[in-house]
Amino acid sequence: MSRTSRNNSEELTRLVDEYYQLLYRYAFRLSGDRADAEDLTQQTFLIAQKKLSQLRDARSARSWLCTILRNLFLKKVTRKAEPVSLGSSPDVASDPAEIPELTSEELQTALDELPEDFRLPLLMFYFEEQSYKEISNELSIPLGTVMSRLARARAFLQERFASLREDISPIHS
Secondary structure: OOHHHHHHHHHHHHHHHHHHHHHHHHHHHHHOOHHHHHHHHHHHHHHHHHOHHHOOOHHHHHHHHHHHHHHHHHHHOOOOOOOOOOOOOOOOOOOHHHOOOOOHHHHHHHHHHOOHHHHHHHHHHHOOOOOHHHHHHHHOOOHHHHHHHHHHHHHHHHHHHHHHHHHHOOOOO
C-alpha cells in the first residue's frame, strides 16, 4: 500500500469514527427510514473516499460530508409538481423553552409531516449548522424565502409538539 493510500485510508477511518453518528442521524431525519439512512450514510462515505482529495481543510469535514449526504438524498427524492404550503406564518411563540422534550420517534413523526421545502432548510440549519445565506446559496432560493421557511417549519413543529403532548398528557379532574 502506498504512503498516500495509507494516509487516505487513515483519514477516511478518522472521518467515519468522528462523523458516522451525526451523518446517520441527519440521514434519518431527512429520510425518516432507518434502512435509507444507513444506505445514505454508507454512500456518503463511499463518495468521500473517492473525493477525499477535495477536502482541503479538516475543519470543514462536517459541512463537506453533510453536503454530500444532502445531495445524495435530493437525488433520490422525486419532487412533487406543486410545492406544499404551510400557509401564512402562524402566530406561535418561538421561545425554545416552550418546546417539550420529545422522543426520537415523536420528533421523526413531526419531521415526516413537514413538506420537504420546509424540512430541508430546517435540517441544513440545525444539522449542517449552515447560515441563512449558505442555505440560500445551496438551494438557490432567496434569503427571505429561507427565513420564511425556517420560521414556518419551527412554528409547525411547535404546534405539532404541543398537540403530541396534549395527546399523551393525563386528564386531570
